[in-house]
Amino acid sequence: MARRTIEVDDEVFAFLQQHCEPLIDTPNDVLRRLLLSGDSEEPPEKPAPTRPRLLRRPGALLPLINANVVAPGDVLRHEQPRRRMVHEATITPRGWLKLADGRSFSTPSRALAEQTGTTINGWIYVHVPSGKPLYVLRRQVEHG
Known part of the structure; x- marks a missing residue:
């Protein structure tokens, strides 16, 4: 799969950070999930690589x-x-x-x-x- 480089401003990057699972998701994972989560009529040619999901760490409360x-x-x-x-x-x-x-x-x-x-x-x-x-x-x- 070809890799491309894109630039995003601070506001877009902050949005990606708010929607990621820290230490698990890459910016590409977040964009894929938000943009390609079943909205297309045809499934992608290859499924997105999956990573084991870690349990969400406990919060301060x-x-x-x-x-x-x-x-x-x-x-x-x-x-x-x-x-x-x-x-x-x-x-x-x-x-x-x-x-x-x-x-x-x-x-x-x-x-x-x-x-x-x-x-x-x-x-x-x-x-x-x-x-x-x-x-x-x-x-x-x-x-x-």
């Missing part, structure tokens, strides 16, 4: 789930009153944070940074059921 401090499906919220914005994420069974647009992140800081557009400590998300910030819940688990 899994220790809080295991300690019964938070639960899958719980909502986290961060409010920016001056900007009149409210950001929410839902905790997944593996301790990840899922945003309303379907993207998932393994750490609160990465999820909140994507929502606010700036580097930010995501442990300030408030766990809606308890009303406590994540950093308080994390400290509670770490110190028993």
